Amino acid sequence: MKESIHSVKKEASDAPSTREPAPLGRPASESPGRGRLRKEQQRSIDTRKAIMDAALAEFAEKGFAAASIREIAARVELPHTTVTHHYKTKDLLWQAVADDLFSTIRNLWESEKNVSKSEKVFDRLMSEYVSFLEFTLEHPLFHQFLAREKWPGNPRLPWLARNILAPLLEHLLPEIRAAQSEGSLPAGNPILFHYVFLALMSVPSIFGAEMEFTAGMKSSNPLLVSEYIALVKSIFSAKNSSEGQ
Structure with a gap:
């Protein structure tokens, strides 16, 4: 009897299953x-x-x-x-490339909103421009792409300004004004401050190749980038310290 029971169990285990297993990599319910x-x-x-x-x-x-x-x-x-x-069309493809690049920048700036509100406005503002610097280093063609479109009369510049550049400027202007009210930025046209920061934060990517050949300094070196960011911040820190004395 034991042998017959064992035989029945073995036959049942050897019988083909009527349920087809789910293919690898796909949930059984899909x-x-x-x-x-x-x-x-x-x-x-x-x-x-x-x-x-x-x-x-x-x-x-x-x-x-x-x-x-x-x-x-x-x-x-x-x-x-x-x-x-x-x-x-080629125009639509160009616009898609521009929008994709700046969407990444916008997303980086959105993430900066999670920075502690206890920090100074200037520090929060700088973190956004630092994100821009890091983005340009990770996307070395960014400045080259834009530089070809910013000459007067370029038919794509109005679209770029209206749909991308102006909204980004509007995002940063209130923070620049707040930093001025806080005293961490001197008085002046906030739009000009925006372009000053853009220029400063573009130096490592725009002049990176030149710096490497003239001074042996690689802008891809994280230590160099950190040193450069500290230098930019110190310009304003020194200004604030001298005014406070």
């Missing part, structure tokens, strides 16, 4: 159709990212007029029609 949809969505996201990176390089290196959608497609080994499927 249908094959949903899994395919997820893959297609991720593929579309990856394709757009590749196009954006290639377009940034193309526009930065050649400028808008000389840039070509066909060359952008060739950079990532995609058919020309794939690029135009996502971005119908």
Whole structure:
């Protein structure tokens, strides 16, 4: 009897299961159709990212007029029609690149809102400009991309100013004015202060290659970046200290 019971259990364990196991990498509750949809969505996201990176390089290196959608497609080994499927015209693709770059900056600045309110307004303001500096070091084509578009009469500059630059300026002006009221920034046109900070925080990325050849200083060195940020802050700290005496 024991042998017959053992035999029945073995036959049951050897019998093929009527329940098909879920494929690896997909939850058992997820249908094959949903899994395919997820893959297609991720593929579309990856394709757009590749196009954006290639377009940034193309526009930065050649400028808008000389840039070509066909060359952008060739950079990532995609058919020309794939690029135009996502971005119908070169203008729309350029705008998408600009918006993507500044969206990252906006997100960095939004994260700065979590900084303790007990800190001085100037310190909170500086943290946003420092985020801009770090962003430009991580995206070395950023300044090159923009520099090609800021000459007078450029047809893309009004769109850039209206949709991106002016809103970012409006975000920072109240903080600059608050820092002036606090006494950590001297009196003066807050818009000019904004551009002073932008200029100061652009030095490591704009002059990075020159600094390396002339002085052997690499802007990619975190210690150098920290030293530079401390130097910028000390300019205003020294100003405030001298006025307080």
